[in-house]
Amino acid sequence: xxxxxxxxxxxxxxxxxxxxxxxxxxxxxxxFKVDAxxxxxxxxxxxxxxxxxxxxxxxxxxxKVFEKMKELKIVSNYTVLMVFKPQDWHNSAHYAAxxxxxxVKATTIDVWGCDSIVSLESDLTSDTDIFVPKPETHNYKxxxxxxxxxxxxxxxxxxxxFRIMVL
Numbered sequence: 223x224x225x226x227x228x229x230x231x232x233x234x235x236x237x238x239x240x241x242x243x244x245x246x247x248x249x250x251x252x253x254f255k256v257d258a259x260x261x262x263x264x265x266x267x268x269x270x271x272x273x274x275x276x277x278x279x280x281x282x283x284x285x286k287v288f289e290k291m292k293e294l295k296i297v298s299n300y301t302v303l304m305v306f307k308p309q310d311w312h313n314s315a316h317y318a319a320x321x322x323x324x325x326v327k328a329t330t331i332d333v334w335g336c337d338s339i340v341s342l343e344s345d346l347t348s349d350t351d352i353f354v355p356k357p358e359t360h361n362y363k364x365x366x367x368x369x370x371x372x373x374x375x376x377x378x379x380x381x382x383x384f385r386i387m388v389l
Contacts, residue, residue, distance in 0.1 A: 225328035227318040227336070228256060233388045234335030243326055247314035247335070249276045258282055258303055260314040260321070264290045274299050282321050284308045311367035316375060323379035330383045337388045338365045339372055 226241035228234050230248065237254055246256035248266050260282045261267070267290040270277060280301040283291070288305045291297035304325065306317055315336045322328040333339070376384045 223326060223328050224330045224332075225322045225326055226332040226334060227315050227322065228254060229315045229333070229335030229337075231335040231337040233337050236387065236389070237334045241332060243322070243328070245282070245318040245322060246279070247318060250279070258321075260318045261287050262308065262312070262314045262317055263287070267291055267294060267296070270299075271296055282306070282317060284317075311364075311371050313368060313371075316368075316371050319372075319375050319379070319384070323375075323382045328382050330385065332385045332387055334387045336372075336386070338368055339386050339388065 223243060224241050225243045225245070226237065228237055228244055228246045228250065230251075235253065239254060244254065244256045246254075246259035248259065248261055248263065249269065250256045250259050256279055258280045259277055261277070262284045264286050267287055270291075271294045274296060277300065280303045282304045283302060283306070285305055285307055288297065288302070291300070304321055306320070315333065319331060319333070322331050
């Protein structure tokens with residue numbers, strides 16, 4: 223199955239809408255249809271408490287997000303496809319890759335909107351910044367560690383052909 227991850231970086235706007243199953247990250251914008259979204263950051267739960275309509279698709283969430291959703295009594299507003307244990311240096315796109323490779327059994331995974339994969343100088347601008355602003359400083363350590371996770375994921379899921387799509 224041909225699948226896609228729609229991260230929130232600049233290249234997401236070039237997505238060609240050809241995948242059969244699409245997983246967004248955090249709060250998907252309405253430019254493209256997604257079949258599910260991964261929420262790994264607890265900060266997003268507070269936003270959903272105030273604006274539950276921002277996520278209208280099934281969710282793949284971390285245990286921390288799940289616990290916060292239960293605490294705020296909003297978990298019943300969503301269809302939970304999977305709850306995962308957070309891992310160091312993993313972001314929502316990494317968890318999306320894991321879900322697509324293990325649960326959906328994707329044969330091809332196009333990765334859009336994860337521009338930091340190709341360069342330490344990549345633009346870390348994210349569509350999620352309007353909800354959860356990032357610090358202004360460029361974070362090389364973050365990019366290095368994200369890239370190590372990508373390398374490990376790609377190596378461990380040999381049955382999936384990962385195609386990194388960037389500007």
